[in-house]
Amino acid sequence: MQKFFVNPEQIQENTASIVGEDVNHIVNVLRLELGEKVLVGNKISGDTYNCEIRNITKEYVLLDILNKNDGTTEPNVYLHVFQGLPKADKMENIIQKCTEIGVSEFTPVAMSRCIVKLDEKESKKKLERWQKIAETAAKQSKRDIIPKINFAQNLKNIYEKLKECDIVLIAYEDEKENSLKSVLKKHMKQEIKKVAIIIGPEGGLERQEVEAIKRSRRNCSFIRK
Numbered sequence: 742m743q744k745f746f747v748n749p750e751q752i753q754e755n756t757a758s759i760v761g762e763d764v765n766h767i768v769n770v771l772r773l774e775l776g777e778k779v780l781v782g783n784k785i786s787g788d789t790y791n792c793e794i795r796n797i798t799k800e801y802v803l804l805d806i807l808n809k810n811d812g813t814t815e816p817n818v819y820l821h822v823f824q825g826l827p828k829a830d831k832m833e834n835i836i837q838k839c840t841e842i843g844v845s846e847f848t849p850v851a852m853s854r855c856i857v858k859l860d861e862k863e864s865k866k867k868l869e870r871w872q873k874i875a876e877t878a879a880k881q882s883k884r885d886i887i888p889k890i891n892f893a894q895n896l897k898n899i900y901e902k903l904k905e906c907d908i909v910l911i912a913y914e915d916e917k918e919n920s921l922k923s924v925l926k927k928h929m930k931q932e933i934k935k936v937a938i939i940i941g942p943e944g945g946l947e948r949q950e951v952e953a954i955k956r957s958r959r960n961c962s963f964i965r966k
Contacts, residue, residue, distance in 0.1 A: 742778055742779060742780055743767075743771060743773070743779050743780065743880075744779065744780040744781070744782060744789075744880050744883050745759050745763050745767075745779060745780070745781055745782070745880065746781075746782045746783075746784045746876060746879070746880065746887060747759060747760075747781055747782070747783065747784065748784055748785070749783055749784070749785050749786065752781070752783060752790070752806075754806075755805065755806050756795070756803060756804060756805060756806060757781045757790060757792055757803075757804045757806055758801050758802065758803055758804065759781070759801060759802040759804065760800065760801045760802075763802075764797075764798075764799070764800065764801060764802055767779075767794075767797070767802050768797060768802075773794060773797075774794070774797075775794050775795065775796070775797065776793060776794060777793070777794050778791065778792065778793055778794075778807075779792050779793075779794065779804065780792070780810070780883065781804060781806075782884075782885060782886075784887060787815070787885040787886045788809060788810075788885075789809070789810040789812075789885055790806045790807075790808070790809055790810060791806075791807045791808050791809075791810055792804035792805060792806050792807060793805045793807055813885055814882070814883055814884055814885050815843070815845075815884065815885050815886065816843040818933055818934065818935070818936055819845045819846070819934060819935040819936070820843060820844045820845050820846070820936050820938065821844075821845065821846040821847075821848065821902070821906065821935065821936070821937050821938070822835075822839055822844050822846070822847050822848070822937075822938050822940065823848045823850050823899055823902075823903075823937060823938065823939045823940070824847060824848070824849055824850060824940050825849075825850050825851075825852040825854070825855055825940060825941040825942035825946070826849050826850065826851055826852070826855040826856075826857045826859070826893060826942055827855075827857070827942050827943060828856050828857060828942075828943060832849060832867075832871065833870070833871065833874050836871050836874050836875050836878070836888075836890065837874055837875075837877075837878045838878075839888075840874075840875050840878035840879055840882065840884065840888050841878050841881070841882045843884075844888055845886065845888055845889070846888055846889045846890075846891070847871070847875075847888060847889070847890050847891065848891040848893075848894055848899060848902065849867075849871075849890075849891070849892075849893040849894070850893065850894055850895070850896055850899060850939075851893055851894070851895050851896070852896055852941055852942055852946065852947075852950060853947045853949075853950060854941065854942050854943070854944030854945060854946075854947060855942045855944075856942070856943075856944075857942075859893050864892055864893050865892075867893075868890055868891075868892055868893075871890045872887075872890045875887055875888045875890055896950055896953065896954075897953070900954075900957035900958065902937070903937050903954075903957060903958045904957075904958060905935060906935045906936060906937040907931065907932070907933045907934055907935050907936065908928055908931075908933055908935075908936045908937070908962065909936075909937045909939065909954075909958050909960075909961045909962065910924065910936065910937065910938045910939070910961075910962050910963075910964055911938075911939045911946070911951070911954060911961055911962070911963050911964065912938070912939065912940045912941065912964055912965075912966045913941075913945070913946060913951060913963045913964070913965075913966065914941075914945045914946075914966050916963040916964060916965050916966075917965065918965075919962065919963055919964050919965065920964060920965055921964045921965075924962045924964055927962075939954065945966075951963075
Protein backbone atom coordinates (compact mmCIF):
# COMPACT_ATOMS: atom_id res chain seq x y z
CA MET A 742 0.00 0.00 0.00
CA GLN A 743 1.38 3.40 -1.02
CA LYS A 744 1.97 6.10 1.60
CA PHE A 745 1.72 9.88 1.29
CA PHE A 746 2.42 12.68 3.77
CA VAL A 747 0.13 15.70 4.11
CA ASN A 748 -0.09 18.82 6.26
CA PRO A 749 -2.49 18.75 9.25
CA GLU A 750 -5.00 21.07 7.59
CA GLN A 751 -5.46 18.51 4.79
CA ILE A 752 -6.90 16.03 7.27
CA GLN A 753 -10.50 16.52 8.37
CA GLU A 754 -12.74 14.37 10.57
CA ASN A 755 -13.57 11.77 7.92
CA THR A 756 -11.62 12.86 4.84
CA ALA A 757 -8.13 13.76 3.74
CA SER A 758 -6.83 15.43 0.59
CA ILE A 759 -3.59 15.08 -1.33
CA VAL A 760 -2.32 18.01 -3.41
CA GLY A 761 0.80 19.07 -5.29
CA GLU A 762 3.30 16.72 -6.93
CA ASP A 763 1.76 13.65 -5.31
CA VAL A 764 -1.38 14.07 -7.42
CA ASN A 765 0.61 13.57 -10.62
CA HIS A 766 2.41 10.61 -9.04
CA ILE A 767 -0.91 8.98 -8.10
CA VAL A 768 -2.54 9.57 -11.49
CA ASN A 769 0.26 9.17 -14.01
CA VAL A 770 2.86 6.99 -12.30
CA LEU A 771 0.99 4.70 -9.92
CA ARG A 772 -2.26 4.93 -11.92
CA LEU A 773 -4.36 4.45 -8.82
CA GLU A 774 -8.12 4.39 -9.24
CA LEU A 775 -11.24 5.15 -7.21
CA GLY A 776 -11.73 2.72 -4.34
CA GLU A 777 -8.04 1.84 -3.98
CA LYS A 778 -6.46 2.00 -0.53
CA VAL A 779 -3.53 4.23 0.50
CA LEU A 780 -1.87 5.31 3.72
CA VAL A 781 -1.84 8.99 4.69
CA GLY A 782 0.56 10.37 7.27
CA ASN A 783 0.30 13.64 9.20
CA LYS A 784 3.62 15.45 8.67
CA ILE A 785 3.49 17.07 12.10
CA SER A 786 1.96 14.53 14.50
CA GLY A 787 3.17 11.36 12.80
CA ASP A 788 -0.35 9.85 12.88
CA THR A 789 -1.12 7.46 10.02
CA TYR A 790 -4.55 6.75 8.52
CA ASN A 791 -5.90 3.97 6.32
CA CYS A 792 -7.76 5.68 3.48
CA GLU A 793 -9.73 4.95 0.32
CA ILE A 794 -9.69 7.10 -2.81
CA ARG A 795 -13.06 8.81 -3.31
CA ASN A 796 -12.34 11.32 -6.07
CA ILE A 797 -9.45 12.28 -8.37
CA THR A 798 -9.04 15.64 -10.11
CA LYS A 799 -6.09 17.50 -11.65
CA GLU A 800 -5.67 19.56 -8.48
CA TYR A 801 -6.29 17.07 -5.69
CA VAL A 802 -7.10 13.52 -4.64
CA LEU A 803 -9.92 13.22 -2.08
CA LEU A 804 -9.80 10.30 0.35
CA ASP A 805 -12.21 8.77 2.82
CA ILE A 806 -10.52 8.01 6.14
CA LEU A 807 -11.38 4.42 7.07
CA ASN A 808 -9.56 4.32 10.40
CA LYS A 809 -6.47 5.43 12.24
CA ASN A 810 -3.51 3.10 12.13
CA ASP A 811 -2.50 2.50 15.74
CA GLY A 812 0.71 0.65 14.88
CA THR A 813 4.08 2.35 14.50
CA THR A 814 7.05 1.93 12.22
CA GLU A 815 9.35 4.10 14.34
CA PRO A 816 12.24 2.76 16.45
CA ASN A 817 12.18 3.14 20.24
CA VAL A 818 15.30 5.29 20.16
CA TYR A 819 15.62 8.72 18.52
CA LEU A 820 18.71 8.68 16.28
CA HIS A 821 20.42 11.94 15.34
CA VAL A 822 23.22 11.66 12.77
CA PHE A 823 25.83 14.44 12.62
CA GLN A 824 27.49 13.88 9.26
CA GLY A 825 30.64 15.64 8.06
CA LEU A 826 29.90 17.06 4.61
CA PRO A 827 30.99 14.48 2.04
CA LYS A 828 32.00 15.03 -1.56
CA ALA A 829 29.66 15.20 -4.55
CA ASP A 830 26.13 13.89 -3.92
CA LYS A 831 27.05 11.32 -1.28
CA MET A 832 24.93 13.11 1.33
CA GLU A 833 21.82 12.32 -0.71
CA ASN A 834 22.56 8.59 -0.53
CA ILE A 835 23.37 8.82 3.19
CA ILE A 836 20.06 10.55 3.95
CA GLN A 837 18.09 8.08 1.84
CA LYS A 838 19.59 4.94 3.38
CA CYS A 839 19.60 6.26 6.95
CA THR A 840 15.95 7.30 6.63
CA GLU A 841 15.09 3.78 5.54
CA ILE A 842 16.71 2.27 8.66
CA GLY A 843 15.07 4.66 11.13
CA VAL A 844 17.21 7.79 11.64
CA SER A 845 15.06 10.68 12.92
CA GLU A 846 17.27 13.74 12.39
CA PHE A 847 20.30 14.78 10.35
CA THR A 848 22.72 17.64 10.87
CA PRO A 849 25.35 18.17 8.14
CA VAL A 850 28.57 19.42 9.76
CA ALA A 851 31.40 21.44 8.24
CA MET A 852 34.65 19.87 9.49
CA SER A 853 38.32 20.58 8.86
CA ARG A 854 38.76 17.84 6.28
CA CYS A 855 35.56 18.56 4.37
CA ILE A 856 36.23 19.38 0.75
CA VAL A 857 32.72 20.71 0.17
CA LYS A 858 32.11 24.28 1.33
CA LEU A 859 28.56 25.63 1.33
CA ASP A 860 27.57 29.29 1.44
CA GLU A 861 24.17 30.40 2.74
CA LYS A 862 22.49 30.25 -0.67
CA GLU A 863 23.88 26.81 -1.44
CA SER A 864 22.94 25.54 2.03
CA LYS A 865 19.31 26.53 1.55
CA LYS A 866 19.14 24.89 -1.88
CA LYS A 867 20.79 21.71 -0.59
CA LEU A 868 18.52 21.61 2.45
CA GLU A 869 15.39 21.69 0.27
CA ARG A 870 16.80 18.88 -1.87
CA TRP A 871 17.83 16.76 1.13
CA GLN A 872 14.46 17.22 2.86
CA LYS A 873 12.69 16.06 -0.31
CA ILE A 874 14.89 12.96 -0.45
CA ALA A 875 14.08 12.22 3.20
CA GLU A 876 10.34 12.52 2.48
CA THR A 877 10.55 10.19 -0.52
CA ALA A 878 12.51 7.61 1.47
CA ALA A 879 10.06 7.90 4.37
CA LYS A 880 7.16 7.22 1.99
CA GLN A 881 8.85 4.19 0.47
CA SER A 882 9.75 2.69 3.84
CA LYS A 883 6.37 3.67 5.34
CA ARG A 884 7.86 5.67 8.20
CA ASP A 885 5.49 7.50 10.55
CA ILE A 886 7.61 10.64 10.37
CA ILE A 887 9.78 12.45 7.86
CA PRO A 888 13.26 12.91 9.33
CA LYS A 889 14.27 16.49 10.04
CA ILE A 890 17.21 17.85 8.04
CA ASN A 891 18.99 20.80 9.66
CA PHE A 892 21.07 23.52 8.05
CA ALA A 893 24.78 22.70 7.83
CA GLN A 894 26.58 23.70 11.03
CA ASN A 895 30.14 24.27 12.18
CA LEU A 896 31.39 21.66 14.62
CA LYS A 897 31.30 24.01 17.62
CA ASN A 898 27.63 24.78 16.96
CA ILE A 899 26.50 21.20 17.56
CA TYR A 900 27.71 20.92 21.16
CA GLU A 901 24.40 22.01 22.68
CA LYS A 902 22.58 19.42 20.58
CA LEU A 903 24.91 16.72 21.86
CA LYS A 904 23.93 17.55 25.45
CA GLU A 905 20.34 16.54 24.64
CA CYS A 906 21.44 12.96 23.89
CA ASP A 907 21.83 10.05 26.30
CA ILE A 908 24.70 8.58 24.29
CA VAL A 909 27.16 10.16 21.86
CA LEU A 910 28.90 7.74 19.48
CA ILE A 911 31.86 8.92 17.40
CA ALA A 912 33.05 6.91 14.41
CA TYR A 913 36.82 7.43 14.60
CA GLU A 914 39.50 5.90 12.39
CA ASP A 915 42.09 5.83 15.21
CA GLU A 916 39.86 3.77 17.50
CA LYS A 917 41.15 0.20 17.41
CA GLU A 918 39.22 -1.60 20.16
CA ASN A 919 35.58 -0.59 20.60
CA SER A 920 33.04 -1.76 18.06
CA LEU A 921 29.49 -0.44 17.83
CA LYS A 922 28.23 -3.72 19.27
CA SER A 923 30.57 -3.66 22.26
CA VAL A 924 29.74 -0.02 23.11
CA LEU A 925 25.98 -0.58 22.92
CA LYS A 926 26.35 -3.66 25.12
CA LYS A 927 27.83 -1.47 27.87
CA HIS A 928 24.68 0.67 27.83
CA MET A 929 22.15 -2.17 27.82
CA LYS A 930 20.91 -1.45 31.35
CA GLN A 931 20.68 2.30 30.75
CA GLU A 932 17.42 3.91 29.69
CA ILE A 933 18.25 5.36 26.30
CA LYS A 934 15.86 7.61 24.44
CA LYS A 935 18.16 9.66 22.22
CA VAL A 936 21.46 8.76 20.54
CA ALA A 937 23.86 11.01 18.62
CA ILE A 938 26.17 9.53 15.99
CA ILE A 939 29.06 11.67 14.71
CA ILE A 940 30.66 10.67 11.41
CA GLY A 941 33.47 12.54 9.72
CA PRO A 942 33.90 13.25 5.99
CA GLU A 943 36.05 11.07 3.71
CA GLY A 944 39.25 12.27 5.39
CA GLY A 945 37.93 11.59 8.87
CA LEU A 946 38.10 13.69 12.02
CA GLU A 947 41.20 15.63 13.03
CA ARG A 948 42.65 15.09 16.50
CA GLN A 949 41.77 18.67 17.51
CA GLU A 950 38.14 18.08 16.59
CA VAL A 951 38.02 14.87 18.60
CA GLU A 952 39.45 16.63 21.65
CA ALA A 953 36.96 19.49 21.28
CA ILE A 954 34.02 17.06 21.17
CA LYS A 955 35.33 15.26 24.27
CA ARG A 956 35.57 18.56 26.17
CA SER A 957 32.02 19.53 25.19
CA ARG A 958 30.37 16.25 26.17
CA ARG A 959 31.50 13.81 28.83
CA ASN A 960 31.37 10.07 28.27
CA CYS A 961 31.56 10.11 24.49
CA SER A 962 32.12 6.64 23.10
CA PHE A 963 34.49 6.08 20.18
CA ILE A 964 33.80 3.22 17.78
CA ARG A 965 35.79 1.66 14.98
CA LYS A 966 34.86 2.85 11.50
